[in-house]
């Protein structure tokens with residue numbers, strides 16, 4: 581048994597039970613808020629192997645983590661990634677294995693993911709108009725993503741949630757149509773405020789920024805929203821649309837009031853354990869993995885010790901959307 585108690589508690593008394601892990605920095609899309617058109621991706625030697633990722637996931641679960649989200653980049657473009665899903669899905673003590681995806685590979689993988697033990701999916705969708713979808717993602721085909729969403733609905737996941745980054749002048753007139761699309765399928769949708777992560781070319785982030793309050797006002801022109809107390813310990817607030825299965829979430833990373841209940845950490849594709857999305861506090865798990873290959877106790881110790889440097893909170897600021905608060909791009913950190 582581990583020398584450390586199976587629990588990760590930081591200096592502010594918060595228990596970490598949720599790990600978000602980026603499995604690749606690569607992607608088949610180039611969304612305007614996430615990446616530049618030309619991206620240089622990390623060389624293979626710098627990123628964790630799928631086996632190392634499985635080892636990291638296992639160490640966290642041994643330390644009391646009950647939920648793992650795989651994200652990226654686009655997780656489903658990493659070759660062999662289904663084996664990682666199956667290995668993590670079989671871990672004793674892991675209650676929830678979930679995935680964030682752009683949906684492009686779901687026509688092929690939805691059923692396999694469900695069979696590997698993935699319970700819930702988040703699928704990003706910023707527009708229902710093919711030409712606009714193309715402009716936002718630069719390379720994406722809407723048709724493939726909609727096909728992926730239907731495949732996911734058919735595969736019988738516990739819940740499916742759409743993620744929409746709301747942007748003035750880009751998709752603000754599609755907020756109600758996207759809600760209607762979700763209601764018709766009995767799935768959820770969360771609207772995300774854009775975060776200043778990494779420099780992106782060709783646009784000023786501040787210009788298109790839409791607050792959750794603005795988005796909520798638009799939805800309420802067409803639907804009644806009933807607040808629910810549901811929470812994931814993160815920056816989301818949820819509402820229900822009476823008479824439907826759909827929950828509407830608002831993710832407001834700029835607000836501070838979720839930091840005190842923060843239950844999560846992230847591991848980047850390079851194996852950097854990030855204690856807070858908006859701060860640089862980190863621990864290099866790749867170094868630990870490669871200095872003592874196979875030493876699960878050393879890995880657990882490094883993770884447990886890093887709880888001492890989890891900061892109290894982030895300092896994103898909506899007024900400073902022109903300047904990245906943190907130089908990492910979202911695809912490296914994992915959204």
Ligand code: SAM
Nearest residue numbers: 614652653654680681682704743774775910915
């Ligand atoms: N490729 C997958 C996808 O798009 O769902 C997973 C990774 S992506 C980085 C995770 C989520 O982060 C997506 O829902 C995306 O819309 C969101 N995202 C990316 N950059 C963002 C930013 N600067 N601000 C807010 N959300 C962002």
Ligand code: SF4
Nearest residue numbers: 607609611614653682
């Ligand atoms: Fe790729 Fe997701 Fe980033 Fe879009 S948001 S470029 S799909 S990683």
